[in-house]
Amino acid sequence: MIRIEKLNQKYGGTQILWDLDLDVEKGSCTCIMGRNGAGKTTLLKCLMGLLPASDGRILFGGKPIEGRAAQARAHLGIGYVPQGRDIFPLLTVEENLQIGLPARKDKARRIPQRIFELFPVLKDMLHRRGGDLSGGQQQQLAIGRALVIDPKVLILDEPNEGIQPNIVRQIGDVIRMLNEEDGLTVILVEQKLGFARRVGREFRLMQKGRIVAADQMAKLDDGLIRQYLAV
Numbered sequence: 001m002i003r004i005e006k007l008n009q010k011y012g013g014t015q016i017l018w019d020l021d022l023d024v025e026k027g028s029c030t031c032i033m034g035r036n037g038a039g040k041t042t043l044l045k046c047l048m049g050l051l052p053a054s055d056g057r058i059l060f061g062g063k064p065i066e067g068r069a070a071q072a073r074a075h076l077g078i079g080y081v082p083q084g085r086d087i088f089p090l091l092t093v094e095e096n097l098q099i100g101l102p103a104r105k106d107k108a109r110r111i112p113q114r115i116f117e118l119f120p121v122l123k124d125m126l127h128r129r130g131g132d133l134s135g136g137q138q139q140q141l142a143i144g145r146a147l148v149i150d151p152k153v154l155i156l157d158e159p160n161e162g163i164q165p166n167i168v169r170q171i172g173d174v175i176r177m178l179n180e181e182d183g184l185t186v187i188l189v190e191q192k193l194g195f196a197r198r199v200g201r202e203f204r205l206m207q208k209g210r211i212v213a214a215d216q217m218a219k220l221d222d223g224l225i226r227q228y229l230a231v
């Protein structure tokens with residue numbers, strides 16, 4: 001579904017991603033892991049078109065998208081939940097969710113009910129300002145907003161950063177449900193091993209801007225953890 005070939009990215013003179021290759025199959029739930037600074041967020045931003053790559057190819061459903069703007073990638077069906085959530089604090093929950101509606105193929109004007117089934121708290125707080133929500137509720141809103149476009153793939157960058165454990169569990173359950181029941185392809189950047197193991201079905205390990213290991217989640221053993229994840 002997504003194929004990245006020989007992706008390179010630089011911040012000024014500093015190269016961050018090096019000839020990076022990544023294949024993500026339709027229906028998979030892939031967890032991208034690696035130490036701080038490995039380039040995980042940079043990779044997601046290049047995939048979303050929020051950072052320009054120096055060179056390389058990004059294919060979505062077999063078609064090159066590397067020349068397309070971020071908004072066009074959303075219209076193609078790539079939903080993105082950025083690190084830090086980036087919800088609009090002065091807009092209501094409803095307005096935050098409505099932002100995605102024009103990107104839907106069917107041009108539906110109403111927020112899909114499925115989002116409120118997954119996150120009932122968003123229905124209860126529909127008219128509250130985004131900025132008044134707790135961190136966990138804001139994260140649920142950020143995921144809801146990405147789902148409004150009816151994406152084919154959902155990309156999440158550390159959805160659990162700074163969130164209380166009961167909401168982390170709920171978010172994990174929702175990601176699993178979206179993947180298993182709705183058939184949504186998921187790409188998740190995650191630092192917490194327990195969450196990654198519970199939610200991810202495959203892993204990719206990153207080190208210094210490269211993918212250095214890839215397998216089924218069950219094969220993520222202590223040796224790999226020591227080598228690429230332990231701090």
Ligand SMILES: Nc1ncnc2c1ncn2[C@@H]1O[C@H](COP(=O)(O)OP(=O)(O)OP(=O)(O)O)[C@@H](O)[C@H]1O
Nearest residue numbers: 011014016034035036037038039040041042043191
């Ligand atoms: N705007 C920027 N300008 C210059 N360098 C940057 C910028 N953003 C990130 N970097 C550098 O790029 C490298 C990769 O950062 P990135 O945020 O992609 O890593 P990460 O694996 O997501 O780390 P983390 O787990 O800490 O979020 C780091 O060395 C970081 O310092």
